[in-house]
Amino acid sequence: MSELSVAREQRALFASRVAVSAIFFVGGAGLTLWATYIPILKLRAGLDDAQVGLVLLCVSLGCLCGMPAAGFLRPRLGPLRSGALAGIAFAAASFGPALGVSMPLLALSAYAIGVCFGFLDVCMNSHASALERELGRPIMSSAHAFFSLGNVAGAVAGGMLIGFGFGIPLGMGLASLLLMAIALAAMPWLWLPDIHVREAADTSVFRLPNLTMLGIGILTVLAFVIELALIDWGALYLVQATGSAPAQAAAGVASFSVAMTTGRLLGDRITRRLGAVTTIQISAVIAFLGVALIVFAPTTLAALPGFAIAGLGIANLVPVLFSLSGRMPGIPPNAGIAMTVTIAYGGGLFGPPLIGFVAHALDMRAAFVMLTVGALLIAVAVRRVIPRTLRH
The missing domain is CATH 1.20.1250.20 (MFS general substrate transporter like domains)
Known part of the structure; x- marks a missing residue:
């Protein structure tokens, strides 16, 4: 392989690492952004604490459904399409609770957030794992650091939106659009041809663990x-x-x-x-x-x-x-x-x-x-x- 080809591959790997870090950030920010609106959502839908607990349980149940689906879909879609789709879908789903004016609608929107986050979680961790193999060094911890940074940024942004008087539809809508923009910006750089070829050959569905x-x-x-x-x-x-x-x-x-x-x-x-x-x-x-x-x-x-x-x-x-x-x-x-x-x-x-x-x-x-x-x-x-x- 020529020096020019090596340099191009290294640039592609670096760009993909930045892109997947952005997707981790989207995941962390999206979870805390909508969580900051939970007290307002609770009041609007007239829920008690037990009902809020059930809504949050729907997020967890959705995660458990989205994760095995990601194990099936990612090798078929490839790193770019699966990672970008997961990020965009999760960003869009984070707006869902804004439409939840009742307990059933709020629970359904929470379940959708969980499904999309479960899909996103597997995709972004799989991509980071693939990059580790290509780079020959660990990067998983720093990728998760961007998830934690997203948690902090989401909480701060949500608090500021509420503090400045941005209500449920407008505030959550702006946050959702921003997260979608980040996922779209990262999309072109997630593509790694060699990884895609290897993963495309594996279309294994979710299996029982050894x-x-x-x-x-x-x-x-x-x-x-x-x-x-x-x-x-x-x-x-x-x-x-x-x-x-x-x-x-x-x-x-x-x-x-x-x-x-x-x-x-x-x-x-x-x-x-x-x-x-x-x-x-x-x-x-x-x-x-x-x-x-x-x-x-x-x-x-x-x-x-x-x-x-x-x-x-x-x-x-x-x-x-x-x-x-x-x-x-x-x-x-x-x-x-x-x-x-x-x-x-x-x-x-x-x-x-x-x-x-x-x-x-x-x-x-x-x-x-x-x-x-x-x-x-x-x-x-x-x-x-x-x-x-x-x-x-």
């Missing part, structure tokens, strides 16, 4: 449960366990989110130096120490470093596990990613409710002790689960 894939899926479930619990229950934990004021309690979630984003931005370098399994082990131990500090902290101020440490630890668990699932010998990358993502989200559905049940039966500290056990299980089990051929 023992190794099941093990990776279970580890990812544990990582997801810890991450979601700290986000969903972190502020309430500080209020109930340390007597924090709500405004102060929000600082715990903020420190966790900032630390997790920072950890993901550094994660590719760490994984490249230490290897996948060692990175997971060390990350799980750090997450354990962070959550343990939260559990034993007597005050909110003492607990805040724990949230930051836990964020650094949890940051790279899910990205590295997703990356491993796309490199399993004998399993097409699309099918591997789809299996792990589906197992992870399916199991992760039960995490936040389980925290609530334990907190109700015992107390919030007891519920968070479970998270330390989950982190230790990841640290201990990962070397037994991951084959030696995938440990670097």
